[in-house]
Amino acid sequence: MRQWFVLLGLSLLAGSQACAAATPTPSTEDPFPQVAQSYLVELDGERIWHRNTSQRLAPASLTKLMTALLVSEQMAPEALVQVDAAAAKETGSKLGLRSGETWRTHDLLAAALIASANDACRALADQVAGTETAFVQRMNQRAKEMGLRNTRYVNACGHDAPGHYASAEDLRVLALAVMRTPLLATLVAQEQMQITSTNTQRTFVLANKNALIGRYEGTVGIKTGTTPLAGKCLVALVRRGTHSVLLVLLKGKDRWWDAVDILDIALARANTP
Template sequence: MFSLLLMLAPIAGALPPPVEPVDEFPQVAAAYWVEVDGVPRWAGQPDRRLPMASLTKLMTALLIAETADLEAVVTIGVGVARETGSRIGLRAGERVRARDLFEAMLVRSANDACRALADWHGGDQATFVKAMNLRAWQLGLKNTRFADACGHDSPQQYSSVRDLAVLARAALARPEIVAAAARPDFRFSTLDGRVFTMNTTNALLGRFDGATGLKTGYTPGAGRCVIAVAQRDGHEVLAVFLNSPDRWSHTAAVLEVALTEAR
C-alpha cells in the first residue's frame, strides 16, 4: 500500500505553506487537494470540474444531518428498490429507521439507502436535489452542481477538489457523519425484521494508522475517488482525490508524507 513513499519524499517544512497550494504530486489523481490542520498544502487542478461519483453522498448526508429526524421511520418506495450501482437490496414497502439508512449510505455507499433518504426528506428526488444545490451555494461551492442525490454519472453532476474539501469540512462538523464514516462495519434490522450486515467501502479504516473516514466513490465516468481524513500526534490531514489510478496506495502515501511533515 505504501509503495509510493519513496517517490513522495518529504518536502522541507521550514517555510510556512503558500497561500495557494503547490502541485507536488501530479501523478496521484486527475485532481487532488491536501490540507494539514485546515491549511491547504498541496493541490493539482483544484478548480477543475470533474464527476465525483458517491462523494455526492456527503452533501446528502449533510442535509439529512442538519435538517432531518434520524429517529423517523422511512417506508421504502418502488423507485428506491430499482436503484442501480452500489446497494444493499432494500425492498419496496419495507420500513427502516432513517438513522439506519444514513449509516448504510455512509458505510456501504448504498444508493438505495441514499435514494430512500432523498425521496423521504424531499418528497421526491428532484426537490431534494434543489436543496443540495442551494446548500452548495450557501457553502460557496463555485464549481459544484448536483443532478441526483447519490452520484450517478451525468454531465450535470460535477465538483472540484477545492469545493469538496469545503464540503468535507462542513460534514466533519456533524458528529453523526463523523461517527458513521469511521465505522468499519454496520448491522441493522428493518422494522419488518430483515437483517442487513455490511462492511465499509473505505479500505484505509483499520489499515492506515489514524484514518477516520470520510467517503469513497466510483463510477465508470468518475473513476476511483476518495475524501480521506487521518489524525495522528495532534494533527489532522484531509485529502481529496478525483479519478486516482491507484486510489488506496496513493492516498495512503500522501497522508503519510503530510502527517510526517506535520510532526
C-alpha cells in the same frame, strides 16, 4: 476486504521509502502530478499540495456527503423511512432494499455513507423532499449557501450524468461540514455496522468501502466513490496526535497506494522539526 490488508501493508512500506527518499519541499505545490486529475492535501488546516482544485469533475458517490448532510439537518436519527418503488429500483452499488420496508433514518444514513448504497440514499432523498428532483433542488440550494461555486447536482447519489459535478475545493468544504456533524462523523468512522429493518426484520452487515478505515492508523473518515466517468475518488481524514491530514482525490488512479503514500509523507512533514 481481506485483500486490503496486504495492499495497505505494502503501501505503508512504499510510503516509508518515499518519505526517506523524496519528501516534497514546502514550495512544491504539485509533487504528485500523476495520482489524480485533481487533488488537494491539507496539514493541520493549511494547504500544502494541490492540483486543479477548482476543476469541475464527476464526484461519483462523494455526492452522498451532501445528501447525508441535508438529511441529518432535516430528519431525526430515529425517524422512520419507508422505501418507495423508485428507491428499490436504484442501480449500481445497493443493498437490495424492498419497496415498503421501513428503516430508521440513522440506519439508512449508515448504509449510504459506509456501504455507499444507492437504494438507501434514494430512499432518504425521497422521504425528505417527496421526489429525487425536489431533493436535488435542495442540494443545489445548500451548495449555493455553502459557497460551492463549482458544484452542481443532477441526482442524489452520484450517478454519472451531464451537468453533475464538483471540485476538490468544494468537496473539502463539504467534507469538513460533514465532519462537524456528530452523527455523520461517527458513521463514516465505522469499519462495520449491522442494520435491521423495523418491519421485515431483514438485517444487513455494512462493510466500509473506505479501505483506510481500521487499517491506516488515525483514519476517521470520510468517503469513497467510483464510476466510469469519475474514476476512483476519495476524501480521507487522518488524525494522529495533534496533527490532522485531509486528502481529496478526484479521478484518481491507484487510489489506495497513492493515498497511503501521500498521507505518510504529509504526516512525516508534520513531525519534522
